[in-house]
Amino acid sequence: MTDADNRSDTRPEVRGVDHVSLMVRDARQARDFYTEVLGLAALPRPDLGFPGAWLSLGGGQALHLLELPNPDPREGRPEHGGRDRHVALRVAETAPFAERLEARGMRFTRSRSGRDALFFRDLDGNAVELVGTG
Template identity: 55%
Template sequence: MSELSPIPVAALLHAGLLVSDLARAKVFYESVLGLDPYPNRPDLPYPGEWYDLGSGQQLHLMQLANPDADSVRPEHGGRDRHIALAVRNMGALKSRLDAAGVKYTASKSGRAALFCRDPDANTLEFVEVR
């Protein structure tokens, strides 16, 4: 077997999450998290929404069948596959999650981070940055 030279990955451009009910997911991502839809989503053959996260990064919601729908998720999201999003005000995020009745857990590492799940049990990590 030959050695391959590394490919210079420059950035994570987007993360895609599967959702079962796009309208419900949009309420969570827009009303609870305050994300703004990205206006230039192409005409794809399934319902979805894209959100601009800044710096050329996006979050893509795709209303498609979930091949893992029957899987058991760990109680703490940090022990599950997840995406991490930077936030500047953890207190404001906690207030929004509390007001919406969204459960979350603190990072077990001691970092200023928390984990929650969206309505489809996708895990989101939020890390406070300055």
């Protein structure tokens, strides 16, 4: 008998990701970066008592940018974002994003697994993975 066989119909289940939050130094600058580089659209955001931005990831999912002091150091982080805390976003293919990052002089690394994925850090050192779904 498996764990799935022992589950009752009333057991709660996770159904997906609603939003992911990243801490940033300047919410307006971070919002511009994510809208220009990733093409994300801004969403309405209530006044939460501190600056921030909400961006659509599609499918009812969002990226929340929080302008708050970040306890994580920017220096000394692994060069490859896959070896650090990161957000992984699905894209059709990574090539157009690699071109945008290169045009901005931003470094990125490719996945070491051989799949179509790349890792970069945003303006605040947050690691982001883009996974090509082809």
